[in-house]
Amino acid sequence: MTMHHPHDRATEAPATLTWPGDRLLPDQVRAALCGPGAPFERATEDVLGVPTEVFVRRAPHLPALLAHARDTTPDLPYLVFEGVEPITFGRAYELVAVYARVLAGHGVGKGDRVAVAAPNTLEHVLAYWATVSLGAVLVGLNGWWTGREMDFGLALTEPVLLLGHGEPGLRAEATPWMRASGTAALLLKDLHGEALAVPSGAALPEPGIAEDDPAAIMFTSGTTGLPKGATISHRNFVFFSQHGALGGAATALLDGARYRQVPPDVQRASLVVSPLFHVSGAGITLTSAPASGLKLVFPGAGRWDAERTLRLTHEHGVTQWSGVPTHYWRILAHPDFASFRTGQVTMAGSGGAVFPPELMRHIQETMPGVQLGNGYGMTETLGSGTLLTGLMLERHPGSVGAAVPTVRVQIRAEDGTPLPEGEVGEIHIKGPGVFLGYWRDPEATADVLDGERWYRTGDYGRLDGDLLYLESRIRDLxxxxxxxxxxxxxxxxxxxxxxxxxxxxxxxxxxxxxxxxxxxxxxxxxxxxxxxxxxxxxxxxxxxxxxxxxxxxxxxxxxxxxxxxxxxxxxxxxxxxx
Known part of the structure; x- marks a missing residue:
């Protein structure tokens, strides 16, 4: 790392991180993936008044992704919960359609907010889909919040309906705002019962959803001590699946011979360990799975457990894991590790926590051929930012990765001036994943989004070649x-x-x-x-x-x-x- 005197900046070109696949992929391969008419063709279009690079072929909104899965992979398992018959993509579409009809009967319409205070359950997933299919906005309440925090989230978003499940829902239902507003509350199990009484065969509603309409409000802690509601659009969600698909395809082509691969006749499956009110949980459930035919296995309520992870991996043929390094230490140290089937696992992601070199060596020795992944993103970008996988991670384990497709990353000084490579400054991100803003908080929004829709992350870092390195977090996260x-x-x-x-x-x-x-x-x-x-x-x-x-x-x-x-x-x- 080099530090420069301010007057040197005039003679050094500012650095912008872009997706390195455009340079690393062979010309023929790049054309097949990203050329004119290719699945991941890109172009510059107007997004909220700002020229932005986007994927040309994309779903117009979230419900279109579910309809696509219904049409292309109707019989593949989609949602797997313990004690419940697996739900296929075709069956999920049918259930979401009747859930939407029931929610509409409870007064939910386009633009309305529906709050959910519940753990990950089948009913929660279906209610999420039904809400966004009506053009309404899902408000994800953190199930571990206190009653005071629940009340703040409800008062800020003013939902027309609260969906609960057990204790979190009861805490939310009992808050002062709920009592004062008279807003209806409904248990998810009762919603499910109402839906089962509706004749199937209906199609999803068509409320006229635009790409940049809000789909969800996800809360992120603020430096003022109060959470802020990051407003996530349908465009943001759709982009989540696309940049991941192109990044995965490019990595397979560049490094595929070194790592395990899922056979073409085997359905990929992932454990979902993140709650639906988090970016990771909602992103994979609503976008990655329906876009690629991915089976999702939900561990159920309770704390993360290594043995349960291994058992579900064994029983359902899970091919990819996500977690933090501590999870992997526990998995590998489990006394019965060898008795579980893990040879089909091809990927293990850490979700932003850097893999210690010792852990990387241990994984490679115990599960040779498993590809590790790490990245950098946040709620305000729906997790998009940088990604580090495969050989690049092995060679640069201290980095948080290269820019994902269509995303731009810059390091800027306090006055907003982009800095040259090697200088430490604040990380800024631009791309289709950048959120609409903070719900009903224009001042906080203006503080982090400039006129070109560059998002100011509040984190310090530096650029080195194609890679981003975190230096510190100025918010002491x-x-x-x-x-x-x-x-x-x-x-x-x-x-x-x-x-x-x-x-x-x-x-x-x-x-x-x-x-x-x-x-x-x-x-x-x-x-x-x-x-x-x-x-x-x-x-x-x-x-x-x-x-x-x-x-x-x-x-x-x-x-x-x-x-x-x-x-x-x-x-x-x-x-x-x-």
Whole structure:
């Protein structure tokens, strides 16, 4: 990495990361994939008033993807839940059509919001599809939120209907906004019962959905302590499947001989470990699966479990895994690993968490030929940004990858000026996956989207050749077991305690979850408080995964001359203490 004096920038060309497949693929192969008339032909079109590179041949909206699967792979299994007969793509279409009719009977129409507070269930998936097929907007409420957080999400989005399942739904139903608004609540099992009473054979509704109409609102934590509703369009969802398909095809052509491949007569299958209110869960369920005939196996409620993962992989012929490095350590260390069928697994993705070199070696020794994948994206880009797979990952394990097809990545200075390769700055992303904005928050939207629809991520990084490297996260994001946690929200809560004068929160390494939450607390003079007392106070208003697992009391916090807490010092001191 090189650092440059500001006056040097005028003589160095700004760097923009683009998909390297255009340069790496042989001409004939590239033409077959991306040339005129090819499946992944690209062109520049107007997207929300801005010229943007897009795929020419694409579904106009999400319901078209489900209709495509009904027409092309009607008999292939699509949704597999334990204790339930597998649902084929054809049957899913039929059920979604009657679900949509029932939801319309409950007053749901185009543009309305339907909130869901539930774990991943068959009814949840079908309700998601039915909502977007009506042109309505699915509001995904985090099942681990407290009642206070549920109330905020409901008040912001004002749904016309709340769908629940057990405890999360009951918490949402009991919030002040729900009581004051009189909004109807319905259990997903009751919705399913109503749908089964409707004669089948209906087609999906045709509400006149445009590509850039909103399809979902996904919540992302904010630096102000309040979550923001990222509004995801039908275009964003459709793009999720297309860039993945082209990237996968290119990797297979470039590195295929080195890695395991799924035989052409075998259906690919994936475990879905992410909740539907997350990018990964919704993206693969609503786009990748129907676009490619992928079977989805849902583990069911409860914590992630290595033995259950291995058993479902064995029973359903799962060919691809997703998770964090800790998951893979646990899978490989399971005492009965060898008794389960895993030879058909071809891919293992880490979802943004970098594979430690030792883990990569262990996977390659235990499961030779499995292709690893890692990437960088966020809710606001529906996960699109960069991707690192195959040989490129083995050669550059510290990177988070190259730009996915049609996406642009730049590193910019604080004033927004694009920087040359090697300089550290803020990561910006542009492409068809960039969200519409934050729901009912134009100020926050304007803060992260410029006039050319470049999304300002808030993360620091640098470009080196075709690859992006993360340097630090300027929002101090904590990645705990797949959940994104912003310390400021916890800090704001802690200093509300009458005995706490100051608080600083960081993420510290954790073997199981990747990171855990640690709070450094300075008490008011003469006051006493225990670590359990701190946690109990936090737990009153924060979701359980945000409650500090570690609490350290200090006489003072380290500050800069400008009054900012030196969190790096806290991290170093924690590491030194073992």
């Amino acid at each position: 904590i990645l705990r077991g797949g959940e994104n946690i912003y310390p400021i929200e916890i800090e704001y809560r802690l200093v509300e305690h009458p005995d706490i004068r100051e608080a600083a929160v960081i993420g510290v390494p954790d073997k199981v979850l990747g990171q855990e939450v640690k709070a450094f607390v300075v008490l008011e003079e003469g006051r006493t408080l225990t670590a359990d007392g701190v946690r109990a106070f936090a737990r009153e208003t924060l979701a359980p995964f945000k409650v500090p697992a570690h609490v350290e009391f200090r006489d003072a916090l380290p500050y800069t001359e400008t009054g900012k807490v030196l969190k790096r010092v806290l991290e170093e001191e924690h590491a030194a203490a073992g």
